[in-house]
Amino acid sequence: MADTTNSSPGRPATGPVPAPSAPAPSGGGAPPAIELRHISKAFGSVRANRDVCLTVKAGTIHGIIGENGAGKSTLMSILYGFYEADSGEILIGGRPVAIRSSRDAIAAGIGMVHQHFMLVDTMSVVENIMLGAESGAILTSSVEKARAELQRLERDYDLEVDPDALAGELPVGQQQRVEILKALYRGADVLILDEPTGVLTPQETDQLFRILDSLRRQGVTVVLITHKLREIMAITDNVSVMRGGEMVADRVTAETSKEELAELMVGRKVLLSLDKQAPRVGDTVLAVDGLTFVDRAGVARVDHVSFTVRAGEIVGVAGVSGNGQSELLELLSGIRPVTSGSFDLLGERFSATRPLDPSTMRSLRAAHVPEDRLRTGLVRTFAAEESAILGYHNDTLYNAGPFMKGEAIRRDCAAKMHDFDVRPQAPVLKTANFSGGNQQKIVLARELSRAPRLLLVGQPTRGVDIGAIEFIHRNLIAMRDAGSAVLLVSVELDEIMSLSDRILVMFEGRIVGEVPAAEANERMLGLMMANAASEEEARHKSPGLPGAITVEPE
């Protein structure tokens, strides 16, 4: 690794990145890298893609943006051979091809980097890269070949990874590089990246964008699927917008704006920033003191954490996912047992010797919107009205003697669905049949409608479309203005910054900083999230960083 560190400053690729409109190597008369003509695909009665046309110029970075459920992933799955289109044509480099499986797609030079990495954690980088593309019966010879090829690719595309490191031990950003290398090793000249920045720190995102830029200069075509407008503006040459299964617009990135794209995505004007009043802070509702959770492997996932949350304020917890925020929420909501330390929740003290359980938490009028609604917050197979009483099912509102009051439960659910604009307003519909945003609204309706004095919220807008995000954010602000104390955990920095009054940053289980929201900016939080030490390291390793792609805060 030392070797690569020394050599990197000399590389051209680490210099400032040219503007997105830089000349693409093959413009003009060259055929487009990908051309999709009139693609349609239906699942049952849902038409996921309707007459979609897309042209991606060779050697460009092409963004595809759209809300969840807009049909982006379906379109890319058709291109990569997971689904076959009902009708339409795929042209690669000007020639029509039939793609029936991912094998066909790889043969046509298409590579895909999935949102969730498909690496074998216990194998080395080089083994992962040759997996499925081994040549010959004797493995050692293909390992040698793969290693040589890997070195060439790393040199050509400026992608540094230690070929002998175990994939599972690499940081997320590096794992993603391995995925990219994997695609290139298979001869991809078109690379599809599906929501690549979801798990990255801002710094890692910058590095990824530098890699993508270097790929572009080497003539690789990149298709970037995302729902983050900022990324589209920062890196792409062209952008296509999908909505409701249709391609609604193609734009040259330099000639459009975030506001226009957002409007195209949702089909109406969207407020990207929130208006909120200054907080009227009251008494301390939650006081955490030296809270620690040590997991079975002996790792302190939450490490001597202390902070307070007062009535009428939103305290945001920022951090790259996996740094203890999830565990913190689970400790405070009684799901996980505390190892040491204590916390005062609404006047009662809980600790390892006096554990909190979730029903006690609810009886104290604290509510919890869990991070993963499908795994934790809802029961997929239940009717919506049953999911809407989860955790409150012992309440006298819903019970008469030994029996539950079916009528009352249904009326209650219908009222909540009306208040929170859940669609469709069908209490008996199975929970799994609601879209992600509407499922989240069911959870929020359940937890918010009882006017909790403390609200613990995890990733309130994960996988939720822009229209619903706005709605959810407004509701959280309304809770705060009504005097609730809100603890918000999110990996979306925009969300943390626009909602919070104070921001805590977590890194490896510890709180490494507290910033009033007014003084926070993305860059500073990002550096804190990656911790100061690794910040210096990062600067040392890649001196090009400060001048790299500048990502403007919203």
Add this chain to the structure above:
Amino acid sequence: MSPPAGKIPRWVDVALIPLVNIALAFLVSGVIFWFIDVDPLFAVEIIFYGAFGYDLAIGYTLYYTTNFVFTGLAVAVAFHAGLFNIGGEGQAYIGGLGAALGILAVDHLLPFYLILPLAILLAAAFGAAWAAIPAYLQAYRGSHIVITTIMFNFIAAALMVYLMVNVLIQPGSMSPESREFAPAGQLPFMHEMLGWVGIAMTPSPLNLSVVWAAVCCVLVWAFIWHTRWGYEIRTVGANETAAVYAGIDPRRVVMLAMCLSGALAGFLGINEVMGVHHRLLLNFTAGYGFTGIAVALMGRNHPVGIVLASLLFGMLYQGGAELAFEEPKVTREMVVTIQGLVILFSGALAHMMKGPVERAYLWLAGGLQRPAAQEG
């Protein structure tokens, strides 16, 4: 964004697909019959006539059905908590032991109307206790319930042999059976009860416990879908993480569901010991506990489905025995093969026909709607 599943009415999933599955099982059975030179239609006729053709046949069919309802409900209740209770056989065995011990102790002292609730309580308590040990091991020690309940079937069988041979055997008798219960300890047969109101029926093993089975169906339905404990059981079964989030203790739910399951299985002892044999004997469970798994699977763990599936298996038991008797080429094993095919098609391959049947429905529904639209 209307989901595609909403287009397909519930009856397709609940009624049509199981019927298609059973039809397929019979079709394959028909092919087997054809191979051994037995006219399949003749075989079907014998099975139906043998199961429902005359009052004795109906009596036997419903007697078998009673057993399947108890064990089917037992499996279903555990299944709603996400537990696969393979131990119905052992729990039924021990449940029968409990009922018999109670009856043997008091049958000369108490009247029937006091002995009946006592026997029901004891059957439930013993069955529940036998299920509680594997449940405890699962909930608090992490031993897999499938393994432990299977082992408890063997333990129950060994325990019963020991008790019957060494403790409960009637003095002076060679066969390992208890003494016969006094009349106050016997459930009245259906033909006796019908006789009291002047209806003649050929004597069959069908007895009062069929009524208790029907009551149990209603109780299970109300408990699982209309009480908060049933809600907790279903939550733990569908999503344990969500249950913990909701403040439900999965360990207690496991204990509750398994004890109920064991109690329901124990009622099989009421039918067999108190209703039919009027004494405690070996092997009265005769595999009903295992068939209960198939019954629950086929009945989609719902009491209505379980009653229908129990009737089907009752029919196959009774009609199949009749067929083996009438047609020498059809052996007892052939009848078991048919049962196996029914289990295979409606249990293991339950989802095989889901796609084709739903597509066929949509196609037919579309075909009916299109001309209508043109007319309008």
